[in-house]
Amino acid sequence: MAVVGHPVKHSLSPPMHNAAIEALAETDHRFKNWTYYKFDIEPDRLQEALPKFHARGFLGINLTVPHKIIATQFVSIGEKEVELSGACNTLLKSENGYTGFNTDLYGMTQAIETEFSIHLKNREVILLGAGGAARAAAIACAQAGVNKLTLANRTLSKLDTIIESLEKLEDKPTVKTCQLPGNLPFDSDAPLVINATSLGLNPNDPAPADLSQFPSSTLVFDMIYNPAQTTLLKQAEARGMLTANGLGMLVFQGERSLQIWSNTDPSTAIMLKAVRAGLKSF
Numbered sequence: 001m002a003v004v005g006h007p008v009k010h011s012l013s014p015p016m017h018n019a020a021i022e023a024l025a026e027t028d029h030r031f032k033n034w035t036y037y038k039f040d041i042e043p044d045r046l047q048e049a050l051p052k053f054h055a056r057g058f059l060g061i062n063l064t065v066p067h068k069i070i071a072t073q074f075v076s077i078g079e080k081e082v083e084l085s086g087a088c089n090t091l092l093k094s095e096n097g098y099t100g101f102n103t104d105l106y107g108m109t110q111a112i113e114t115e116f117s118i119h120l121k122n123r124e125v126i127l128l129g130a131g132g133a134a135r136a137a138a139i140a141c142a143q144a145g146v147n148k149l150t151l152a153n154r155t156l157s158k159l160d161t162i163i164e165s166l167e168k169l170e171d172k173p174t175v176k177t178c179q180l181p182g183n184l185p186f187d188s189d190a191p192l193v194i195n196a197t198s199l200g201l202n203p204n205d206p207a208p209a210d211l212s213q214f215p216s217s218t219l220v221f222d223m224i225y226n227p228a229q230t231t232l233l234k235q236a237e238a239r240g241m242l243t244a245n246g247l248g249m250l251v252f253q254g255e256r257s258l259q260i261w262s263n264t265d266p267s268t269a270i271m272l273k274a275v276r277a278g279l280k281s282f
Contacts, residue, residue: 001261002037002053004046005064010201010226012247013062014038016254030262034059043067047074054097060261061091061098062254065198068104068132075100084139084165087132090257101260104133105140107253108223112192113144114252115244116219121145124188125173128180128208129196130158133223137196138162142172148187149173152209154180184209190217193236200230207232216240225250 003013017036025031041049043066050071053061063071068087075091078099082088088100113119125146127137130153141149149166151159156179166172178184184193191214199208201224209232211218220236225246233243258264 001034001060001062002039002058003062003064004039004041004049004053004067006040006042006066007201008038008040008064011038011064012226012250013064013254016250017258020254020258024258024262024264028264041067043070046070050074050091050098054093057093059093060257062257063089063091065131065133068136072100074098081105081136081139084168085132085136086161086165087136089253090260092260101257102136103253103256103260104136104249105143106256107249107251108137108194109140109144110252111244111246111248112194112221115221115248116192116242118192118219119145120192122147124148124150124186124191126150126152126178126184126186126191126193126209127196128152128194130155130162131196131198134196135162135165137194137223138166139169141194142166142169145171146173148176150176150178150185152178152180152184180209183213184211186214186218189215190219192219192221195220195222195224195230195232198224200224200227200232203227205231207235211236211239211241214239214241218242220244222246223249 003011014036021031021034046067068089076099078101081102082100085102088102090101090103091098125141153159159177197208199205218241220241220243222230222233223246224230236243
């Protein structure tokens with residue numbers, strides 16, 4: 001298996017998955033020869049790269065920025081979440097190519113509810129970004145029962161794709177849009193702010209939004225996990241807000257990826273336990 005991105009040097013997926021594989025191999029010999037790698041591949045080379053991975057026997061591939069949306073053109077669709085989000089982050093080898101899945105939706109929902117000890121149902125969310133990660137986050141929020149969703153981005157027209165995807169759902173939140181930079185609207189006492197932009201991958205990046213007008217009871221979730229503290233999270237913590245980075249999301253989406261590749265019973269607790277052990281040993 002492998003994770004493919006551009007850049008990809010920051011990825012913790014290899015130590016995480018290899019630790020999980022090692023633990024699984026103790027009770028299931030199928031995993032004895034499994035290994036997880038990482039490859040930096042530019043987006044215009046993804047189409048030619050996928051057949052090469054297939055020919056060399058790569059059972060599974062995780063996709064990270066900027067490949068999640070691009071890849072949907074070159075793979076079979078494995079679940080409705082891929083169609084709704086327009087993105088896939090997990091590929092499973094089939095006879096003639098790869099089938100795409102999206103484990104980010106599950107990973108984000110589980111991470112937020114676990115990290116903050118909350119339920120997303122009936123909450124207000126302000127979502128920053130308009131790319132594949134933001135689109136997946138919007139769908140995940142809607143499926144989890146969020147009742148108010150503000151979509152914020154520098155270019156408002158780029159939010160149209162997210163809005164179109166939300167319109168396909170039977171149950172959807174009340175949706176507003178807001179242009180960045182600018183004052184973000186909120187109505188509740190404890191809104192949840194989710195950063196789905198790439199601002200923060202570089203330690204010198206500015207925060208994607210100004211949270212100075214938000215109450216200290218605001219929850220701030222940043223999908224970025226490396227670096228562990230982005231500028232946005234530092235500013236939020238300075239204002240007394242509860243924060244969480246994307247490490248939990250990586251854990252939960254990684255757990256589901258391994259389940260897809262191995263066809264292991266999702267109730268097997270060793271998956272999540274091994275993933276967490278891999279992160280601690282990194």
